[in-house]
Amino acid sequence: MKSKIDGFMELVKQRNGHEPEFLQAVQEVAETVIPYIIDNDIYFGKNVLLRMVEPERLISFRVCWVDDDGEIQVNRGYRVQMNSAIGPYKGGLRFHPTVNASILKFLAFEQVFKNSLTTLPMGGGKGGSDFDPKGKSDNEIMRFCHAFMSELFRHIGHNTDVPAGDIGVGAREIGFMFGMYKKLKTTFTGVLTGKGASWGGSLIRPEATGYGNVYFAQDMLKTQKDSFNGKKVVISGSGNVAQYAAEKAIELGATVLTLSDSGGYIYDKDGIDTDKLKFVMDLKNNKRGRISEYVKVYTSAKFVAKEKPWSVPCDVALPCATQNELNGDDAKKLVSNGCICVSEGANMPSTPEAIHEFQKAKILFAPGKASNAGGVATSGLEMSQNSLRLSWTRKEVDDKLKDIMSDIHDSCVKYGEKDDGSIDYIRGANIAGFVKVADAMLAQGIV
Known part of the structure; x- marks a missing residue:
């Protein structure tokens, strides 16, 4: 078994050797999922996990914006659209100086499994920029967000890819980006989650x-x-x-x-x-x-x-x-x-x-x-409310969140319980997340 895991990781390292965070995330999944694949003929020989670790699309773009001193600043923007087998890409945008392709690929890969565990129809993605909001004025952040969205808008949509917030991206940043998206597309859709409650957001999303x-x-x-x-x-x-x-x-x-x-x-x-x-x-x-x-x-x-x-x-x-x-x-x-x-x-x-x-x-x-799947679970609930043009109460959303987390726990127990009655939550989460996505990928063929 170890030789199969090592062989798989060697192949992944050949393609992603300069991306340590991504390799760490893949290693953790491979150690539990590959033994399960070998024990289940439906997945064996289909290279399903190898297909999962390769993003369907990785977008990188330049973001130019003007600071308060009138100087032009240049940052790099990204969107990693990892897997859409069970629904549109879903995952946050992170604005932080440490952002790079490795970190976003690891986050997007994790997001595929996390979104699968929620039972909601969402694929996995992640994005962001090496822009640092700390110390910036509101006007500088607005100009950056508008510049960032003026490129990202080409690649997202409520049935394609629905970003949310992450580190460095809260309600303020979501608002600025949504405003630019709405202007460019001349349409009001649930293309971003984490919106303000008065314009399509869900209660308890921050919580x-x-x-x-x-x-x-x-x-x-x-x-x-x-x-x-x-x-x-x-x-x-x-x-x-x-x-x-x-x-x-x-x-x-x-x-x-x-x-x-x-x-x-x-x-x-x-x-x-x-x-x-x-x-x-x-x-x-x-x-x-x-x-x-x-x-x-x-x-x-x-x-x-x-x-x-x-x-x-x-x-x-x-x-x-x-x-x-x-x-x-x-x-x-x-x-x-x-x-x-x-x-x-x-x-x-x-x-x-x-x-x-x-x-x-x-x-x-x-x-x-x-x-930590509660955030994306509630983002999924926000997407549902946007589609239905409804707004659920705080208690309704909280009750749904609690039920989803209990369902995730039950799935982890189902696939992670050992013979001695203890529970390996890592194994349970990885296999439960893998099964739903893998089944969908096999049903859709080689795409």
């Missing part, structure tokens, strides 16, 4: 990834006849995902101890309660401040610069910042400090070494393609 992550962790804890009540929770990040994961964990009776950003993390031994979380939300969303400012207001807390929060003892860890933020040494610290559950809110935040430590310790571990 959905964080809420969904906690719902998934809650389902994992239920398999051990446990819950969030009374648990100590460590969270990385302080953007939307981290904020709303904290909000839902607090609502379920947990004590949230940490949040972080690129400068370091805050540790509040008394817990980040609802009022303190509101301060963080205003600080990060409106004032665009640094998390270190928290300790100026809540002086019993401390700020640890240039570190991540994984050395803080906890019961549940929710990595909600970015890829590969939690390594093998971090995982050992979490396990030795009594952590029983890790649920990924970000995309691939745990390194392979970290995952090995979690699985060796037999603690509950949820991969992001399953546990």
